[in-house]
Amino acid sequence: MIAALVALGLVALWEAYAQLSGIDDFVLPAPSAVATALHDDRALLWSNFTVTAGEITLGMLVALVLGLTCATAIHFSGALRRALYPLLIGSQTIPIVLVAPLLVAWWGFGLVPKLAIVALVCFFPIVVPTLDALDRVDADLRKLMRTFGASRWQTFRMVEAPAALPGVLTGAKLSVAVAAIAAILAELAGSDAGLGNLMLKAIPQFETARAFAAVLILSVFAVALFGLLALAERRLLPWAHQPRGTAP
Amino acid sequence: MLTRIRAPEEVPQDVGTELGSVRLRDVRKMFGAARRRAGAVVAVDRLSLDARPGEIVAVVGPSGCGKTTLLELVCGLIEPDAGTVDAAPAALMAQRDLLLPWLAAVDNAALALRVAGLGRQAARERSAALLRDFGLEGFEDARPHELSGGMRQRVAFARTLLSGRTVLCLDEPFASLDALTRQEMQDWLALALAPAPRTVVLVTHDVEEAIVLADRVLVLSPRPAYVVAELEVDVARPRKRTDARLVALRERALQELGA
Numbered sequence: 481m482i483a484a485l486v487a488l489g490l491v492a493l494w495e496a497y498a499q500l501s502g503i504d505d506f507v508l509p510a511p512s513a514v515a516t517a518l519h520d521d522r523a524l525l526w527s528n529f530t531v532t533a534g535e536i537t538l539g540m541l542v543a544l545v546l547g548l549t550c551a552t553a554i555h556f557s558g559a560l561r562r563a564l565y566p567l568l569i570g571s572q573t574i575p576i577v578l579v580a581p582l583l584v585a586w587w588g589f590g591l592v593p594k595l596a597i598v599a600l601v602c603f604f605p606i607v608v609p610t611l612d613a614l615d616r617v618d619a620d621l622r623k624l625m626r627t628f629g630a631s632r633w634q635t636f637r638m639v640e641a642p643a644a645l646p647g648v649l650t651g652a653k654l655s656v657a658v659a660a661i662a663a664i665l666a667e668l669a670g671s672d673a674g675l676g677n678l679m680l681k682a683i684p685q686f687e688t689a690r691a692f693a694a695v696l697i698l699s700v701f702a703v704a705l706f707g708l709l710a711l712a713e714r715r716l717l718p719w720a721h722q723p724r725g726t727a728p
Numbered sequence: 729m730l731t732r733i734r735a736p737e738e739v740p741q742d743v744g745t746e747l748g749s750v751r752l753r754d755v756r757k758m759f760g761a762a763r764r765r766a767g768a769v770v771a772v773d774r775l776s777l778d779a780r781p782g783e784i785v786a787v788v789g790p791s792g793c794g795k796t797t798l799l800e801l802v803c804g805l806i807e808p809d810a811g812t813v814d815a816a817p818a819a820l821m822a823q824r825d826l827l828l829p830w831l832a833a834v835d836n837a838a839l840a841l842r843v844a845g846l847g848r849q850a851a852r853e854r855s856a857a858l859l860r861d862f863g864l865e866g867f868e869d870a871r872p873h874e875l876s877g878g879m880r881q882r883v884a885f886a887r888t889l890l891s892g893r894t895v896l897c898l899d900e901p902f903a904s905l906d907a908l909t910r911q912e913m914q915d916w917l918a919l920a921l922a923p924a925p926r927t928v929v930l931v932t933h934d935v936e937e938a939i940v941l942a943d944r945v946l947v948l949s950p951r952p953a954y955v956v957a958e959l960e961v962d963v964a965r966p967r968k969r970t971d972a973r974l975v976a977l978r979e980r981a982l983q984e985l986g987a
Contacts, residue, residue, distance in 0.1 A: 620822055627803050627820045628840040628891050638842065642830050719829040719871060 509689035514696065517689035529697050531674040535591065535663040539598025540655060546599065547606035548648065555614045572604045576662065580669030594666040601662035602655035613647025614640055646720040649713040653706055660702040747781035748816020748894030748927050750802055755811035757797055771797040773952035782925040786938035788981060789948030795931040799897040802929055819893035823900040825880040827872040833883045834859060834868040840891035858886045878909045898930045914940055918965060935981045939974050940967055947984040957984040
């Protein structure tokens with residue numbers, strides 16, 4: 481509620497400044513100009529939006545599959561933890577800006593390099609909270625399962641994996657924001673469609689309002705994706721949000 | 729809030745009636761990185777303990793004296809550094825109920841059955857039957873956070889029984905409950921065990937709990953733990969807390985503890 485008021489106030493200030501200062505529309509378009517662009521270019525924006533949205537969602541799915549596999553493997557094997565964890569952290573320091581054009585050179589202008597970049601960026605925020613959640617599972621619960629004669633796998637399936645689900649959701653939520661940025665970055669490195677591609681072309685054409693409209697759409701999409709994940713968390717894992725007794 | 733207490737009407741058939749025994753001889757267990765060198769913490773030393781089939785043995789001792797270590801030895805969760813541990817398969821029930829927050833009570837109680845490979849439906853039926861015996865009818869589908877502390881401990885106890893282990897190791901099972909609920913639960917446990925005797929090793933720092941529930945009470949020394957006294961509680965059940973013999977035994981146990 482307060483957030484909406486603050487946003488409204490900022491938009492009003494922006495509109496007033498753009499109207500009164502006589503600043504050029506291609507330097508800073510007024511919110512009303514962005515709204516007009518949103519309406520007039522809706523077909524163009526929509527077709528590019530579907531491309532970027534696909535890159536973000538598919539890239540995150542790839543990151544989820546790889547990330548959960550990797551977290552599980554590390555969780556099961558101390559040797560893998562020692563072998564992979566440093567590499568994992570190292571992978572986060574790769575300057576995506578430099579790697580992105582290279583991937584485009586290897587794999588072309590299509591979907592593949594975009595997925596690779598989005599997945600690379602999202603991988604880390606998914607693996608770390610998941611691993612943390614797996615590690616934090618109560619040691620006494622593992623002992624309990626052992627007295628029941630449970631195998632390592634049974635303990636994972638019945639206790640550790642469900643207990644780690646909130647961590648997985650946290651990781652997915654964290655990766656939404658970086659996924660959007662990564663998709664745009666990947667498109668800037670070489671693409672023939674997508675919101676990033678549209679922004680790149682709009683600015684030299686003095687269509688700044690169109691670029692702003694593209695940014696707006698991207699933000700709304702990211703917020704919606706985040707909201708969807710938060711909703712899924714509340715529906716699927718109500719126990720993680722309710723007052724708990726002494727159970728972990 | 730007082731919860732309803734009643735004894736299981738009959739021996740729950742599904743929890744098995746076979747009785748196991750426990751025998752510990754001169755057991756020694758150390759902890760710490762430099763386990764074989766000086767500076768390691770000796771948790772238990774020269775500890776011997778016997779529990780005959782169907783007997784309830786209570787172990788009391790000062791806190792931090794290695795009582796939990798003792799139970800982990802009996803359950804085979806850790807190996808002794810010296811001495812022998814000879815125990816029938818044992819299930820552990822901890823002070824914290826350790827219920828899984830995402831499972832309904834009936835599924836929590838059925839956990840060991842599921843581990844043993846029983847199908848979901850069959851496991852739930854057996855567990856629901858036992859929960860009803862334990863006065864939890866109508867709460868089968870409740871999540872742990874919807875249950876009171878005493879109810880959660882009863883679900884945990886049902887889960888322990890359904891593991892089919894012939895020895896039950898109870899590690900301060902009621903210590904996290906408030907005083908009133910604790911007394912209630914002690915009476916309830918005595919009732920629950922009456923029709924279906926079990927070999928029980930009960931670890932507690934509550935002397936009264938030990939005397940009220942057990943056939944025999946072992947008093948441990950401060951760490952490293954060994955047995956300093958052994959008290960037979962030769963009082964028929966049901967017992968009253970105010971029974972003169974129980975009160976006298978309690979005094980003796982407290983003396984042995986040095987309290």
